[in-house]
Amino acid sequence: MGKICVLRIGHRIGRDQRITTHVFLVARAFGAEEGILCGDEDDSVLRGIARVSDLWGGKFGVKYEKSWKSFLKKRKDDGWKVAHLTMYGEEMVNFEKVKKENGNCVVVVGAGKVPTELYHMADLNLSVTNQPHSEVAALAIFLDRYFGGKEMLKKFDGKLQITPNTCGKVVVHGENR
Numbered sequence: 001m002g003k004i005c006v007l008r009i010g011h012r013i014g015r016d017q018r019i020t021t022h023v024f025l026v027a028r029a030f031g032a033e034e035g036i037l038c039g040d041e042d043d044s045v046l047r048g049i050a051r052v053s054d055l056w057g058g059k060f061g062v063k064y065e066k067s068w069k070s071f072l073k074k075r076k077d078d079g080w081k082v083a084h085l086t087m088y089g090e091e092m093v094n095f096e097k098v099k100k101e102n103g104n105c106v107v108v109v110g111a112g113k114v115p116t117e118l119y120h121m122a123d124l125n126l127s128v129t130n131q132p133h134s135e136v137a138a139l140a141i142f143l144d145r146y147f148g149g150k151e152m153l154k155k156f157d158g159k160l161q162i163t164p165n166t167c168g169k170v171v172v173h174g175e176n177r
Helices: 017-029 043-056 068-077 092-098 116-121 135-147
Strands: 004-011 034-039 061-064 081-091 105-110 124-127 160-162 171-173
Touching (some): 081 135
Parallel strands (some): 004 034, 004 105, 034 061
8 A cells, every 4th residue: 555645735834733634633643654745834723733743643744835836846756646625526436447556646735726727737627526625625535445444454553542432531541551
C-alpha cells in the first residue's frame, strides 16, 4: 500500500480554519501520512493538528508550502499520483488506478475556487456524487475506499485513548493504560 498526502489548497485565514482543521483531522484518523497547507499561512491550524497528534498519537504532521503547483510538480516527478476531490469529477468508483504502480498519492482538497490548472495537473478528478457536498466527507470516503476499511483498525498509541463503549465516554490517559 502506498503513502497518502493530503494537500489543502486555497486556505483562507478567517474563513477556512474549521474546515481545514477537519480535513487534516480526517486525513490523520483515516491513515494519511502527512498534510500540506497551501494558501494563507495559518500557524493556528498547524499548531492545532500538531497538538492533536501529540495527545492522540501517530506520526501525522502538517506543514505549510507556499506553492501548491511546485509541490505537486515535485511529487509527480517522484512518481506520485494526484487525485483531486471535486464535485465536477468522474465517479469515485473509478479510482482504483491510483493504487497501481507505487500507490503513493497526493489527495487534493480545495477551498474556495480551485484553479483550472489543477484539473489538468491531476491524474484523477474524482467526485462522490457530482452534487454539492462536503470536502471533508469526500476525503473520508476516498481514504476509506483507498485503504479498504483497514484504517479503522489503525492503532495510534497516544497519551489519550478512547475505550470503545456503548454508552458514555471512557478516555484513558497514557499513565493509566
